[in-house]
Amino acid sequence: xxxxxxxxxxxxxxxxxxxxxxxxxxxxxxxxxxxxxxxxxxxxxxxxxxxxxxxxxxxxxxxxxxxxxxxxxxxxxxxxxxxxxxxxxxxxxxxxxxxxxxxxxxxxxxxxxxxxxxxxxxxxxxxxxxxxxxxxxxxxxxxxxxxxxxxxxxxxxxxxxxxxxxxxxxxxxxxxxxxxxxxxxxxxxxxxxxxxxxxxxxxxxxxxxxxxxxxxxxxxxxxxxxxxxxxxxxxxxxxxxxxxxxxxxxxxxxxxxxxxxxxxxxxxxxxxxxxxxxxxxxxxxxxxxxxxxxxxxxxxxxxxxxxxxxxxxxxxxxxxxxxxxx
Amino acid sequence: xxxxxxxxxxxxxxxxxxxxxxxxxxxxxxxxxxxxxxxxxxxxxxxxxxxxxxxxxxxxxxxxxxxxxxxxxxxxxxxxxxxxxxxxxxxxxxxxxxxxxxxxxxxxxxxxxxxxxxxxxxxxxxxxxxxxxxxxxxxxxxxxxxxxxxxxxxxxxxxxxxxxxxxxxxxxxxxxxxxxxxxxxxxxxxxxxxxxxxxxxxxxxxxxxxxxxxxxxxxxxxxxxxxxxxxxxxxxxxxxxxxxxxxxxxxxxxxxxxxxxxxxxxxxxxxxxxxxxxxxxxxxxxxxxxxxxxxxxxxxxxxxxxxxxxxxxxxxxxxxxxxxxxxxxxxx
Numbered sequence: 001x002x003x004x005x006x007x008x009x010x011x012x013x014x015x016x017x018x019x020x021x022x023x024x025x026x027x028x029x030x031x032x033x034x035x036x037x038x039x040x041x042x043x044x045x046x047x048x049x050x051x052x053x054x055x056x057x058x059x060x061x062x063x064x065x066x067x068x069x070x071x072x073x074x075x076x077x078x079x080x081x082x083x084x085x086x087x088x089x090x091x092x093x094x095x096x097x098x099x100x101x102x103x104x105x106x107x108x109x110x111x112x113x114x115x116x117x118x119x120x121x122x123x124x125x126x127x128x129x130x131x132x133x134x135x136x137x138x139x140x141x142x143x144x145x146x147x148x149x150x151x152x153x154x155x156x157x158x159x160x161x162x163x164x165x166x167x168x169x170x171x172x173x174x175x176x177x178x179x180x181x182x183x184x185x186x187x188x189x190x191x192x193x194x195x196x197x198x199x200x201x202x203x204x205x206x207x208x209x210x211x212x213x214x215x216x217x218x219x220x221x222x223x224x225x226x227x228x229x230x231x232x233x234x235x236x237x238x239x240x241x242x243x244x245x246x247x248x249x250x251x252x253x254x255x256x257x258x259x260x261x262x263x264x265x266x267x268x269x270x271x272x273x274x275x276x277x278x279x280x281x282x283x284x285x286x287x288x289x290x291x292x293x294x295x296x297x298x299x300x301x302x303x304x305x306x307x308x309x310x311x312x313x314x315x316x317x318x319x320x321x322x323x324x325x326x
Numbered sequence: 327x328x329x330x331x332x333x334x335x336x337x338x339x340x341x342x343x344x345x346x347x348x349x350x351x352x353x354x355x356x357x358x359x360x361x362x363x364x365x366x367x368x369x370x371x372x373x374x375x376x377x378x379x380x381x382x383x384x385x386x387x388x389x390x391x392x393x394x395x396x397x398x399x400x401x402x403x404x405x406x407x408x409x410x411x412x413x414x415x416x417x418x419x420x421x422x423x424x425x426x427x428x429x430x431x432x433x434x435x436x437x438x439x440x441x442x443x444x445x446x447x448x449x450x451x452x453x454x455x456x457x458x459x460x461x462x463x464x465x466x467x468x469x470x471x472x473x474x475x476x477x478x479x480x481x482x483x484x485x486x487x488x489x490x491x492x493x494x495x496x497x498x499x500x501x502x503x504x505x506x507x508x509x510x511x512x513x514x515x516x517x518x519x520x521x522x523x524x525x526x527x528x529x530x531x532x533x534x535x536x537x538x539x540x541x542x543x544x545x546x547x548x549x550x551x552x553x554x555x556x557x558x559x560x561x562x563x564x565x566x567x568x569x570x571x572x573x574x575x576x577x578x579x580x581x582x583x584x585x586x587x588x589x590x591x592x593x594x595x596x597x598x599x600x601x602x603x604x605x606x607x608x609x610x611x612x613x614x615x616x617x618x619x620x621x622x623x624x625x626x627x628x629x630x631x632x633x634x635x636x637x638x639x640x641x642x643x644x645x646x647x648x649x650x651x652x653x654x655x656x657x658x
Binding site: 160198 | 379380381485486515516518521523524527531544545546548549550569582583586587588589590591592594596598600601604605
């Protein structure tokens with residue numbers, strides 16, 4: 001991943017977010033760097049509680065009320081999102097940047113027809129209503145909904161789960177955004193539909209030329225869809241690189257363990273699956289040194305006291321770990 | 327080993343419109359079959375897995391087996407007793423022998439009760455108050471690998487994996503013969519998922535309990551189950567030993583499911599069978615073979631003739647006119 005902002009649609013630099021809680025300040029994100037190069041698909045993996053959702057909310061500037069003002073910069077098409085007013089943000093959301101959520105049924109309004117929702121969402125465009133309707137039909141066709149003209153008048157519950165998710169994708173891509181954020185869009189679907197969605201995202205991405213930030217904890221989907229992978233743990237990015245670097249030569253012990261734990265990569269039948277021992281550290285009282293030290297199998301003396309540096313292992317493959325550090 | 331549960335030709339129907347509306351609309355059969363002709367058995371100390379997409383009737387089948395839904399046809403035999411004709415007190419007795427691990431772990435735990443109260447509730451429901459409930463709570467927590475101080479916590483103080491363990495502890499309370507686990511790993515991270523599955527495997531080895539797992543996560547099926555059934559539109563497309571199903575799947579739907587499963591390797595050679603079209607609605611089931619609308623190998627008689635059940639090998643059965651050949655997955 002290039003570190004020059006000019007080629008990146010989105011470039012998150014040194015982002016830190018804290019939440020005020022009853023027990024004190026919870027640091028949900030610490031010095032996070034993420035780049036999304038133009039026309040590429042970047043996957044974000046990590047366990048629940050690692051900060052994936054906070055990262056998305058920071059990018060779309062919809063953080064919960066108890067979050068402090070984020071530190072760092074989020075550069076999107078040459079503008080720092082963190083310095084924009086909410087009015088300016090509203091001009092970007094759903095226009096240059098849009099999002100597909102995990103559960104399509106809660107994305108779509110159950111009491112408004114699909115057509116009305118797809119037309120309403122084009123409120124920024126100055127087209128006539130007939131043109132907007134035609135645009136909606138074209139989008140539904142491109143996501144493979146049969147008989148789109150008639151189905152526009154139907155309601156969300158009349159579609160299957162896979163179709164609902166494809167409609168959400170069609171709505172997100174209607175304005176041809178520069179960046180699509182997909183937050184675990186396939187978790188609610190089974191394997192055959194999952195593959196349909198992956199193929200759909202890939203082909204639409206190529207047609208429209210947008211970039212995708214794809215959040216998932218399904219390693220198989222990430223491997224198949226993404227060009228680059230960002231691995232997060234306890235509020236930090238611990239490793240990032242091309243999909244092949246991450247899956248074939250993981251540099252961080254956490255990435256290596258995560259890959260080893262996936263039952264899909266264990267070909268022989270076993271009654272005892274590998275796990276990662278220990279628990280995610282409490283983000284209110286963070287340990288000294290490396291956040292992963294209590295679960296790590298390569299722990300060394302310096303892990304206890306020194307926070308590992310963010311360093312480049314090889315071209316465009318970054319890790320923060322003391323192991324094999326120069 | 328003998329069968330703990332035997333289900334034969336089970337059919338579960340749901341009414342979709344009132345009799346009056348059906349008459350007005352001219353619908354002769356205002357029901358849908360959520361489960362149709364399901365036959366299977368679970369042996370003692372065995373894990374049986376039911377795989378299928380959402381809406382295929384997996385959970386309905388499990389609820390019917392537990393006596394929580396009325397059945398339209400068929401028999402359910404549990405340890406020699408017929409379940410469908412049980413009266414209230416027999417049902418109470420029966421439910422002591424089966425327990426559930428529910429899909430949504432935190433949603434199935436009352437937010438107002440402490441863990442100790444939650445996991446000992448089965449004793450109260452079944453009139454077994456005579457024992458020391460606190461000691462029982464600690465014993466159960468220990469069995470699922472949680473320390474005693476979890477007894478005083480509330481559900482919101484638990485992580486996803488811990489909540490799931492509490493669910494398992496509660497399921498173990500009455501020492502059941504069969505545990506029904508509905509999506510035991512849904513929403514869990516891969517590392518935690520392994521812990522829960524290892525726990526279930528270990529408990530089965532220690533206690534000899536049978537486990538009925540419902541899932542759509544194909545990756546875990548091989549590692550936990552002895553036998554597997556694949557469900558499509560409320561019917562079993564294929565069932566057999568898990569190894570047979572995974573190594574030589576014969577039904578086109580099984581093949582498609584297995585080939586679709588993304589592998590955690592960016593350079594994996596994916597030879598996929600793509601399914602066309604959408605899952606048909608239960609209100610208008612396709613004629614003939616119900617899979618023909620999406621089957622890549624469908625031929626003329628598939629659209630008209632209902633396929634017979636074929637026994638391929640020992641306990642490996644499927645319903646298809648043109649089952650795939652062994653080890654030759656992509657040609658008929």
